Amino acid sequence: MSLQKIFVISYRTMNSFFTIKSPSDGLFKDKGSRFISFAFPVSSAEEAMAIVKQKRKEFFDARHVCYAYMIGSMRDEFRANDDGEPSGTAGRPILGQINAAQLTDILVIVVRYFGGTLLGTSGLINAYKTASAEAIANAQTVEIPIEKYVKIECSYDNINYVMRLIKDLELKIISQQQTTYCSFTLSCKQVFWEQLLQRLADNHLIKFEFA
Numbered sequence: 001m002s003l004q005k006i007f008v009i010s011y012r013t014m015n016s017f018f019t020i021k022s023p024s025d026g027l028f029k030d031k032g033s034r035f036i037s038f039a040f041p042v043s044s045a046e047e048a049m050a051i052v053k054q055k056r057k058e059f060f061d062a063r064h065v066c067y068a069y070m071i072g073s074m075r076d077e078f079r080a081n082d083d084g085e086p087s088g089t090a091g092r093p094i095l096g097q098i099n100a101a102q103l104t105d106i107l108v109i110v111v112r113y114f115g116g117t118l119l120g121t122s123g124l125i126n127a128y129k130t131a132s133a134e135a136i137a138n139a140q141t142v143e144i145p146i147e148k149y150v151k152i153e154c155s156y157d158n159i160n161y162v163m164r165l166i167k168d169l170e171l172k173i174i175s176q177q178q179t180t181y182c183s184f185t186l187s188c189k190q191v192f193w194e195q196l197l198q199r200l201a202d203n204h205l206i207k208f209e210f211a
Helices: 003-007 045-058 091-100 120-137 156-168 190-202
Strands: 016-020 024-030 033-041 064-071 077-081 106-113 141-145 147-154 172-178 182-189 207-210
Touching: 016 033, 024 120, 033 045, 033 120, 045 064, 045 077, 045 106, 064 091, 077 091, 091 106, 091 120, 106 120, 147 156, 147 190, 156 182, 156 190, 182 190
Parallel strands: none
Antiparallel strands: 016 141, 024 033, 033 106, 064 077, 064 106, 147 182, 147 207, 172 182
16 A cells, blocks of 8 residues: 555645644664654755755764655645665654644654664564654644635725725735735635635625635
8 A cells, every 4th residue: 555545634624734833853762772853844845855964964873864754734745765774664654653643844854873783673663653753742733724815806996895805704915006906915714715705706896816
């Protein structure tokens, strides 16, 4: 079974997602091996890989620097890497802990210093699972509303209607211009999105498009 089937969960009816507020770390030891874990909030795969590269330079003398990340409010962009450990014993358990905590926009790295005693498949899985869980548990979790964007154009006669929308649906004004017409770029929380579309459709004098 692929990682895609195991780990992707549909959040299309969700109005928010959870991530961590700031970096955190953890530590697990077993039979002389040390598993040093780090969790980072990230917003892209490029950002995650830059941090992985940095940690590999920092811990150049470690046996393995394994990681997993999950990106996006839909939790549909992810990667797991064993960095030389037996397949499925490092990256997958790390990703499993991210998934168990239902987090996204997060990178978890586990650095292993070998202690001289082999841990076996089950021992490795437990070590990477426990170390990554420790870093996640030490992080502060935050809830982020899912937002969508819309551009609105209207005449001055409809300004009050737009302002009522902004107030009622807690919209954020991203940008605003006033020339012959008034135009707005607005951010809307997912929870209010359907209401916004309906109320815009009810007023045929307002033009709108998705931003």
